[in-house]
Amino acid sequence: MNLAWKEIKKNKSKFFIFGLIVLLISLLTFIIAGLANGLSQDNAALxxxxxxxxxxxxxxxxxxxxxxxxxxxxxxxxxxxxxxxxxxxxxxxxxxxxxxxxxxxxxxxxxxxxxxxxxxxxxxxxxxxxxxxxxxxxxxxxxxxxxxxxxxxxxxxxxxxxxxxxxxxxxxxxxxxxxxxxxxxxxxxxxxxxxxxxxxxxxxxxxxxxIPSYSAEQLSLNMIIWFLVVISGMLFAIFFYMMNVQKIGLYGILKAIGVKTSTLFIMMWTQMLLISAIALSTSLLLIQLFQNFAPQGMPFHLTLNTTLLFAAIFLIIGFFGATLSGLQIKKVQPLQAIQQGEI
Structure with missing residues (x-):
């Protein structure tokens, strides 16, 4: 945890960009989910x-x-x-x-x-x-x-x-x-x-x-929602992959001084969970404010259970995306990584 936090403080801009991406994608997903549920209620609340x-x-x-x-x-x-x-x-x-x-x-x-x-x-x-x-x-x-x-x-x-x-x-x-x-x-x-x-x-x-209008409407909106979820998972993987490529030398040094591979994975997971939790919490706050101040005529309906469900899905996808990108950590050979140069 301490090692993960030190790296976040050292590379604030990189992690800020990552958190901002998570915030924007999750916020967009919540908005579309709210519109889908709102249209669903407007179409078939009876x-x-x-x-x-x-x-x-x-x-x-x-x-x-x-x-x-x-x-x-x-x-x-x-x-x-x-x-x-x-x-x-x-x-x-x-x-x-x-x-x-x-x-x-x-x-x-x-x-x-x-x-x-x-x-x-x-x-x-x-x-x-x-x-x-x-x-x-x-x-x-x-x-x-x-x-x-x-x-x-x-x-x-x-x-x-x-x-x-x-x-x-x-x-x-x-x-x-x-x-x-x-x-x-x-x-x-x-x-x-x-x-x-x-x-x-x-x-x-x-x-x-x-009901023809209901099924067609919900199918289109749900496809958009899950497409955004898939994109978010890919972004998690790509971001941590690029981060790990840049830190091959660092990982080599850490392994050379006895740091276990499992410790490096825990550091990466901690960074992902910490940044994602902050971004998702901000997104949840913004979507609740949006729901309270949305125009009366807008068919927007998003329950707390739905937002928490999507937040959990984002965290799970983030975990697997980060883990997939971190598999290269396991392959790092200390001497070879050090010869490539430190970051």
Whole structure:
């Protein structure tokens, strides 16, 4: 530890550059991870916030919930057979208030359930993000698809779908709007029934992947995140490789006076962990500040667990990258290294 710290103080600029690189790459990774999670929440918070369970849609729909149709007769049979089940439908649409302001939403209707908000005919509960658009409790809303009107009676948290706020409406209103009593999905919370005639089962995660916009979005962003992680590992290896090449003579002298190879590895690991820990701690602080002061409309969501996970991954990759580059230390022959000249 003492030897590692002495070298850091002697070569401040080299280690500062290394720490700065780790800081910038980790910060960029955290920002993209936050945007990926934020877009994920903005796209499918309605599904992600549900308790563990399983969705069921008609097999003929071929993984497209919009094409799924569960008849009212089958609904009644299934709801009677499975008390924890909820039938629901999701349809994109829009409404406007008394001032004529239009708002795109995802209309959701469900059978009676403790999981989803309860509304009466003519009432609506909308996602709290619409508060920023000027909507408030008591507002009267209308739609070209609906002959009546709704009154906003409450706001729900974390209920967005397909990047639109969710609007919960009564089944009677939904039936008038979309001219059908058939609902699209069956949801069983905290329960798994592997076989239901005519229906295909999906876990919450599997159902998310049937949403085209969600799967395409997350795949692209996750590829960028892991590409940055791979780059960081390569930078760790390259940096320590160059450092070790420059210190071949020093390693030769240290080996000649009896310093063990394991001690040299410990010195290198200590330097890597110390610089990385400082850089990652600074990056974590900056990303928390960014999250607190990010614009309200930016879909940014990064939990502490996620940041700590990525920090741990960076440290592990750094350890292996440094170890890989340090294998040349083992091959150093004291006399040959000294003849190459000291640093």
């Amino acid at each position: 599904i992600k916030e549900l308790p563990d369970g399983h969705f069921y849609m008609t097999t003929e729909a071929e993984d497209n919930y919009a094409l799924s149709r569960i008849s009212s007769t089958q609904q009644k049979e299934l709801l009677k057979k499975y008390p924890n089940a909820t039938a629901l439908s999701i349809q994109m649409g829009m409404f406007h208030n008394a001032e004529g302001k239009q708002q795109s939403v995802a209309f959701v209707t469900t059978t009676e359930s403790d999981i989803f908000p309860k509304v009466a005919a003519g009432e609506m509960i909308v996602d709290s993000s619409l508060k920023e658009e000027g909507f408030k409790i008591g507002d009267i809303l209308t739609s070209n698809q609906f002959s009546g009107q709704w009154e906003i009676v409450g706001f729900s948290e974390q209920t967005k779908f397909n990047h639109a706020a969710v609007a919960f409406i009564h089944q009677e209103d939904f039936t008038e709007m979309y001219r059908t009593t058939d609902l699209q999905l069956l949801y069983l919370a905290n329960e798994e029934v592997k076989t239901i005639d005519g229906l295909t089962m999906y876990s919450n995660k599997d159902f998310l992947n049937t």
